[in-house]
Ligand code: LER
């Protein structure tokens with residue numbers, strides 16, 4: 052069964068990013084719960100930004116689970132990536148994500164590697180960058196498995212990363228480097244930019260898709276852009292996707308309206 056999810060970012064410096072909620076944790080949980088969301092995806096400044104026991108009490112109170120935790124703050128706040136030419140920075144990046152994996156595992160939630168993957172930067176060959184990315188993912192995939200959770204790699208659009216931009220290139224990369232403990236995130240906003248045919252890509256890479264970021268072509272909540280969601284939803288049902296469609300979309304025009312639009316679209320495409 053496909054489940055609904057809304058993102059909550061708890062990092063004030065990036066509150067204008069693509070998150071449905073970006074203010075108080077409890078108020079966000081209360082609102083998501085009142086609309087009937089199944090889960091939330093958390094974006095925190097670090098692995099110890101939230102107290103685990105207290106967070107579990109809130110999740111229980113509002114009958115929500117955590118679908119996934121994002122690791123992007125490692126890049127946004129600390130400038131860490133898995134492909135930085137400086138070995139000490141790559142090691143810190145791996146440490147930051149490993150801690151996020153342990154944090155997520157307290158809630159049985161997988162961790163997402165999006166912007167922490169980095170880029171092929173000037174002075175470094177593409178082969179070298181891919182090697183570093185593979186080494187990081189292999190190590191972190193084992194760490195996730197040891198904690199009983201999945202690790203999710205997210206191909207980003209070309210304006211955010213020059214490493215891997217499509218689901219198919221990502222599947223090939225995981226195969227070539229024999230990275231077995233990592234699955235993929237299908238972010239509908241990035242896919243709208245990079246994929247020739249979003250539904251066809253989902254059908255071709257279905258076995259690898261562990262999580263979906265649910266946003267329209269302009270990254271507003273689904274229903275505010277021109278992505279053909281009927282085809283996307285049909286493809287997700289055809290691959291028997293049973294994970295979350297998690298609204299990583301701008302809080303447009305405001306968090307509450309964005310959450311309401313998202314749950315309405317979720318029902319429209321996945322509850323019929
Ligand atoms: C992260 O999930 C993502 O999609 C990136 O665009 C960072 O915002």
Ligand code: MN
Pocket residue numbers: 165205238264299
């Ligand atoms: Mn995303």
